[in-house]
Amino acid sequence: MSVIVVIDDEQRQRNILKTILQDTGYEVHTASSAEEGLKIIEDILPDVVITDLKMSGMSGVQMLDHLPEGSVRPAVIISTAFGTVSSAVEAMKKGAFDYLTKPLDKDVIILTVAKAVERMNLLKENIRLKDELFGRFKIEGIVGKSDGMKAALDIVKKVADTPVTVLVQGESGTGKELVARAIHYNSQRKSAPFIAINCAAIPDNLIESELFGYEPGAFTGATHRKIGLFEASSTGTLFLDEIGDLPLLTQTKILRVLQDKEIRRIGGKESIKVDVRIVAATNKDLEKEVAAGRFREDLFYRLKVVTVNLPPLRDRKEDIPELASFFLGKYNKEFGRRVKAVSDSAVKAMIEYHWPGNIRQLESVVERAILMADTDSITLDDIKSELRLPSEKASIPMDLPDEGINFEELEKELIKKAMSKSNNVAAKAARLLGMSYKTFWYRLEKFGMHISSKEEAAPEKRS
Template sequence: MLVVDDEPLQRDILQTILREEGYDVETASSVDEALQVVKENPPKIILTDLKMPDRSGMELLDEINNMKPHAPPAIIIMTAFGTISSAVEAIKKGAYDYLTKPLDKETVVYKVKQALERQNLLYENLQLKDALYEKFNIQGIVGKSSVMKELINTMKKVAPTNATVLILGESGTGKELVARALHYNSPRRNRPFTAINCASIPENLLESELFGYEPGAFTGATSRKRGLIEATSGGTLFLDEIGDMPLNLQAKLLRVLQDGEVRRLGGKESFKVDIRTVAATHQDLERLVDEGLFRQDLYYRLRVVTLRIPPLRERKEDIPLLTDFFIERFSREYGRELKGM
């Protein structure tokens, strides 16, 4: 962590207190010196005085915010009683907390401990997100065949947009993998990705799962429940096996896509939701439309962008790449070196 204060005695006291608690502590006497430390060895926590001769702790906060670090530090402002309003303003700008002078040792230790716990959770969360982004990176999709290159290029163009996507492919071709890659390479990556299989849930349950319900909507509905569409607002809804969705639910889904609105079962009012819809199926939806089993208007709404994933038999040149990929993956997972097949 980093202690920033223009008074040498104050810096030394804080450094001693925190080192006695087992923390690794660096110090800086000015904002410029602190920024140099932040660039060279980013700290998890910064304790900074608010009032300093050249530049203030508020300016340090602004500078760090402008740097937009991947894992921003928790900044604790130290201030005299008469400038608490400035410390509150700092918290509005993103500071973690403030301490009033004269500093109390127990309070300092407690606040730092709280900040470190928060930072550890933040770092863990960022690591998990980074792992997800790496796992579902479009560049990580295995394939060098012309059909896979075309698919990957289209995904790169579509991922940053809000376009509705229809993924076509046989079972086992990786439709959900593509859907997740679209989500984690989009501006919605930090919002929910919700996958639901329309073929595996009974019709009556599917409706309540998607749209939610109000108390009294049906027998056993004793409380309000948010549906998956509502819970996914801001993120991506993946509807797998969309061809198996019942016709009456297709009409309700169409309204969501057209108007961006959803109404819970038993509810009287509709409300806005912000979702990106990605649907997938192994069926021939055009044939289902001709047979009256799938709504034509919904079909056209879903296929704004269509991605077809070819089966492996149509891209045999990718088999060696996939073999190497899985050998490496399982060698890593099981801690054993596999030479080949």
């Protein structure tokens, strides 16, 4: 139930408002002065306050300055005699929500309060969502007790709430973006934007417009002003993902922003101050990139002051059981499943596996296994094919003879092997060869190798 405080030095007015609002279904408290009202407000944190404008002692407008500081301040409605509407408007400039004129009209009161309550509910919902978001990026929510992860998270904790630039290094899928977000959401900047840009995904000729923006006429096609990401993320955090892929010239410009804390839009004459915290990430060895002349040494030294190294999953296998059960929880929730555990044999296989795609790959293996699981735990069978494929693909199981090979014969041979290994079940054979069912079926037909059996139907007819 929404809670309302009514403040008026005239008892009759208080009673009218109290009766109407209580009848409408609100919980109503009353006070006969702004001072008394403020005390009640501090204690019960109401959603809405209706206060008279002119009272002996503190006025309704003065009261606005004394409302308790906090994330959700109550919406204040000023009630005022007809002649003093201009002061009520003044009060709205100071943050009041709306005003009512006396004599009070029942319908207007109900409508105005309903609007105020609605706004408060939206504000609260907004805050709840934000809290949930911040909760997701709590440093404690990052899984990993291995020495490597502990060392990394230790640095993250120490530097998150400082302005320093952070470089996050790690192979693909090791959690670089997760760490970058954790840094942002554990800093004072958390309510300002976190903006991520993948430097490797943007063509060289567009990257500077993206980062710095431009003025109209800066180049053909620049018809309007564009605000770049440095400006857009002002007071927040800019995540420069894959920074190792930035063109050298852009690297120079980034270095200048880090030093001077100002940018210039392309085609712009003035420098604009920006208050941005930079977190950069790379899966390249920047030292090697520097040696090869592809990365500026001065930028490298500037970035690497605080480096967070995320070790590959194969070097922190002790984290695998906890990660697997973390993702189990996550995807059970998402898919409404109740898969309780990962079986011992499946965990063992996960620990033995080399995880070229790191945590992202582990996450998708668990996600798929939850969907596939026939029992209430993930078994070795549920993950087997996923874990084998990449390693089998990675190595060619034979030598290429000098005289060359007959590719078609080889293909037929592989198909035969796959079919016999999977007891002539084409879907399984296709999986063994890393092919879609349709592609495999097409090859069977092409080579006239199709075995008609009851459980196999042409893929078109299946769907």
